[in-house]
Amino acid sequence: MKKFEYLQPGSIDEAISILAAHGEKARYIAGGTDVMVKIKEGKIEPLYLVSLRRVSGLAFIQRDPEGILHIGALTTHRMLEKSALIRRHYPCITDAVENIGSVQIRNVATIGGNICNAVPSADGVIPLLILGAHLTLVGPKGKRSLPLKSFFLGPGQTLIDPGEILTEFFIPPLPSRSGGAYIKHTRREAMELPLLGVGMVLSLAEDHKTCLKVRIGLGVAAPTPLRAFEAEAYLTGQEINDTTLAETARVAVKETRMRDSIRGRAWYRREMVGVLIPRLGQRCLERIKG
Numbered sequence: 001m002k003k004f005e006y007l008q009p010g011s012i013d014e015a016i017s018i019l020a021a022h023g024e025k026a027r028y029i030a031g032g033t034d035v036m037v038k039i040k041e042g043k044i045e046p047l048y049l050v051s052l053r054r055v056s057g058l059a060f061i062q063r064d065p066e067g068i069l070h071i072g073a074l075t076t077h078r079m080l081e082k083s084a085l086i087r088r089h090y091p092c093i094t095d096a097v098e099n100i101g102s103v104q105i106r107n108v109a110t111i112g113g114n115i116c117n118a119v120p121s122a123d124g125v126i127p128l129l130i131l132g133a134h135l136t137l138v139g140p141k142g143k144r145s146l147p148l149k150s151f152f153l154g155p156g157q158t159l160i161d162p163g164e165i166l167t168e169f170f171i172p173p174l175p176s177r178s179g180g181a182y183i184k185h186t187r188r189e190a191m192e193l194p195l196l197g198v199g200m201v202l203s204l205a206e207d208h209k210t211c212l213k214v215r216i217g218l219g220v221a222a223p224t225p226l227r228a229f230e231a232e233a234y235l236t237g238q239e240i241n242d243t244t245l246a247e248t249a250r251v252a253v254k255e256t257r258m259r260d261s262i263r264g265r266a267w268y269r270r271e272m273v274g275v276l277i278p279r280l281g282q283r284c285l286e287r288i289k290g
Contacts, residue, residue: 004039008051012138012165015050019163020140022048028165030074031108033101034117058112058167061085067173069131073112073166077124081106090171091287092127092180092199099184100124112166115151118158118224125225126199127182130215131171139164152224175213177204179287181280185272195264196220198276202284204240211235216248216277221256221269228252231277240281249277 007026009015019026027046029035030053038044052058058074061083069090071080077097080086087094100106100114100123114124115135125148133148140163148169151158160166174180180201184194197219205212214235216228231252238244253273258266 002039002045004046005048006051007048008054010054010056012055012167015052015055015165016138016140016163018048018050023162026050028052030110030113031076032113033105033109034113052165059110063089069171071111071169071171073135073168074110075112077101077106077109077111077114078103080111089174090127090131090180092130092182092201095182096123096127096184096197096199111169115148115169116158116160116166118152118154118156120155120223120225121193121197121220122225123182123184123194123197123219126197126217126219127180128169128171129225129227130180130199130201130217131174132215133169133171135169136167137161137164138167145170149227154223174201175203177206177208177212177288178202179284179290181283181287183276183280183283185276193263194220196269196272196276198273198280200277200280200284202240202281202288204285204288208288209239211238211240211244216252216280218252218256218273220264221258221273223257226256228255230255240285242278245278245281246274248281249274252277 007018009018026048029049029051058072060072063069077100080093080097111124114122128148134145135148136145139161182199185196186192186194199217201215203213214232216231218226231248234251235248253270258269260266
């Protein structure tokens with residue numbers, strides 16, 4: 001592994017200035033669980049690592065008076081896992097983060113790093129995607145926000161401009177009678193990347209049986225995290241039952257762009273989408289009633 005200089009700015013402005021000074025030779029690092037692996041494998045060779053760990057105000061979980069949830073980019077998976085607010089009101093996030101790696105990994109790995117790494121198998125992405133999250137970026141040109149659904153361009157590729165730092169996520173309030181869930185399908189629950197990640201947030205109409213709104217997210221189903229928009233459109237306005245959930249799954253399968261990999265075959269992943277979406281629908285109903 002090549003040597004590098006480890007820099008620890010104390011503010012966002014200082015971090016941006018350091019990266020601007022060193023250009024492509026520098027790289028931001030948060031928890032480091034992804035970056036350090038890439039360095040050891042020789043995939044990247046930065047001469048400078050610009051740590052964000054000492055930048056205050058980037059690790060938090062809070063909901064404002066308007067009901068908008070704010071999550072700092074340096075919030076660790078363990079913080080999300082242990083948060084009573086997240087577990088009670090956004091359980092799909094808990095479903096995802098509690099099985100990421102080991103406790104030791106979750107204590108240092110950050111949700112911002114998980115998203116910026118932009119791998120199709122990232123567990124942390126799908127819950128934020130189906131919750132309608134937006135993200136805030138700060139860089140040399142100032143601050144901007146964009147929806148998470150537009151953030152990914154391909155494996156390892158995002159809309160982050162050079163020098164920009166992801167600072168936070170914000171999630172709009174959910175309608176009444178809403179419930180969400182995420183299923184990581186794999187050979188074992190933790191210490192392994194998912195063969196398929198599927199999430200759903202479901203909101204019911206006043207009759208408690210008709211779908212008012214739904215978001216469905218799929219991971220490892222395409223080069224980028226995927227929203228199943230056609231499946232969502234089909235289920236909206238339908239009564240939630242075994243038949244409509246099965247048809248929703250069938251439509252969602254058509255939207256995927258599965259590929260074979262060393263961890264799983266495309267045909268198997270498509271079959272499991274058909275299994276997991278109805279299961280998620282029922283789990284969402286249980287959580288709404290609960």
